[in-house]
Amino acid sequence: MDRIVVVFDFDKTIIECDCENLVVDELGATDLFNQLLPTMTWNSLMNRMMKELHEQGKTIEDIVEVLKQTPIHPRVVAAIKAAHALGCDLRIVSDANAFFIETILEHLGLMECFTEIYTNPSFVDEEGRLRIFPFHVNKCPLGWNLCPPNMCKGLILERIRASMAAEGNKRFIYLGDGVGDYCPSLKLKGRDFVMPRKNFPVWELISKNPQLIKANIQAWTDGEELEKTLLSLIDTIFIEENASLIITRFDN
Ligand SMILES: [Mg+2]
Ligand SMILES: [Zn+2]
Numbered sequence: 001m002d003r004i005v006v007v008f009d010f011d012k013t014i015i016e017c018d019c020e021n022l023v024v025d026e027l028g029a030t031d032l033f034n035q036l037l038p039t040m041t042w043n044s045l046m047n048r049m050m051k052e053l054h055e056q057g058k059t060i061e062d063i064v065e066v067l068k069q070t071p072i073h074p075r076v077v078a079a080i081k082a083a084h085a086l087g088c089d090l091r092i093v094s095d096a097n098a099f100f101i102e103t104i105l106e107h108l109g110l111m112e113c114f115t116e117i118y119t120n121p122s123f124v125d126e127e128g129r130l131r132i133f134p135f136h137v138n139k140c141p142l143g144w145n146l147c148p149p150n151m152c153k154g155l156i157l158e159r160i161r162a163s164m165a166a167e168g169n170k171r172f173i174y175l176g177d178g179v180g181d182y183c184p185s186l187k188l189k190g191r192d193f194v195m196p197r198k199n200f201p202v203w204e205l206i207s208k209n210p211q212l213i214k215a216n217i218q219a220w221t222d223g224e225e226l227e228k229t230l231l232s233l234i235d236t237i238f239i240e241e242n243a244s245l246i247i248t249r250f251d252n
Contacts, residue, residue, distance in 0.1 A: 003169070004237055006083055006230070007157065007184070009176035010094035010101055010119070013197065014080070016071040019100045020046050026066040027058050042095065043120055043150045047132040054129035063130065067103045073223025077108055079230050084113035086234055089170075091115055091160065093153045095180055097122040097132045118156050146179045146205075154183030171237050173230065174215070176202050188215035193233050195220055 011018040024033045029049055036045055053063070084090055090113055094101060099122040105111040122132040134150030147154065157174070164170050169191075174184055177197035182205045185194045192215040196203035199221070206213055218233060220226045 003171055003241055004088040004173065004234060005160065005164070005170050006088050006090050006173045006234075007160070007175070008080075008090070008092050009153075009178065009181050010092050010096055012177040012200065013175050013181075014072065014076055014092070015104065016073060019067065019070055019096050019104060020049075022070060023053075023063055023066050023100070024049055026069075027053050027056075027062060029053055029056070041149055043132065043134050043148065046097065046120075050130040050132060054127070060124055060128055060130065063100075064103055067100055068107050070104050070107075072104075072108065073226075075223040075227040077110065079223070079227035080110055080113050082227075082231055083234060088234060089115050092117045092119065093151075093156050093184070094119045095135075095148055095151045096120070097130075099124070099130055099132075118160075120150065140183060142183065147183050148180060151180065152183055153180055154187045157184040157187050171241075172215075173233055175220075175226070175230070178202055179205065182206070185213055185215070188213070190214045192216070193218055195226070195229060195233075197221070 008014050024030055029052060032052060033049055036048065040048065080090065092101065092114055097120045098117065101117055101119055102111065105114070118135065120132055120135045122130055125131055136150065138152065138155055139149060140147035140152035140154065161170065172188055172192040173195060174188055174192070175195040177200035179201045181202040185196070185202065185206060188194055194206070194213060194215045195218050196206050198219040203219055206217060210217060218229050220229045
């Protein structure tokens with residue numbers, strides 16, 4: 001069953017916090033971060049913060065130890081494992097970075113549940129410093145400030161859909177919380193679902209003009225509701241797809 005593609009944002013959707021803020025705060029660099037924040041894009045600021053932490057003697061192992069403490073709701077872990085076991089194609093789109101996301105997913109035993117992770121590339125250089133690069137140079141075609149300059153999740157969603165065009169119709173479920181998750185929400189189609197986190201920025205944007213969203217909107221508040229909603233949507237799609245298979249057979 002690979003007709004269902006579930007696309008997750010990472011920070012405050014899969015995990016309960018922002019993993020890059022978590023590392024900066026836990027390793028004691030919050031003041032410098034706040035000082036630089038108004039002057040740099042998020043992506044280049046995080047690369048700079050990794051340089052600062054490295055110069056202060058903080059190692060990759062220190063960062064990994066913090067990442068292993070990332071808070072996550074146990075039902076989110078269960079929901080991801082269940083959706084994967086049901087045969088859904090699970091993907092992540094995130095403006096965090098590859099090293100942080102992969103470290104957390106491996107620690108949780110979730111890495112093999114995901115087909116692909118679209119995020120800012122990063123690697124540990126020969127000095128042991130993490131370097132973070134922008135995901136892409138394509139700016140959001142809508143030209144607004146809701147998508148950061150290095151990542152338009154709407155473009156990524158279109159790219160995922162285009163890469164599957166030959167495999168027949170896919171049904172998308174998109175889960176997110178932040179302003180960057182609004183652009184992909186607008187790209188979803190009538191048979192898709194968007195799961196905005198209730199009272200978070202993407203939910204507020206969607207609620208202001210719900211008629212702009214073609215997908216069916218299903219809000220959630222916490223991990224328990226995420227699990228219940230996601231699994232029931234997968235169930236609904238199974239039933240609809242099976243029913244349409246039977247109808248097609250009668251038609252022939
Ligand atoms: Mg988020
Ligand atoms: Zn965009």
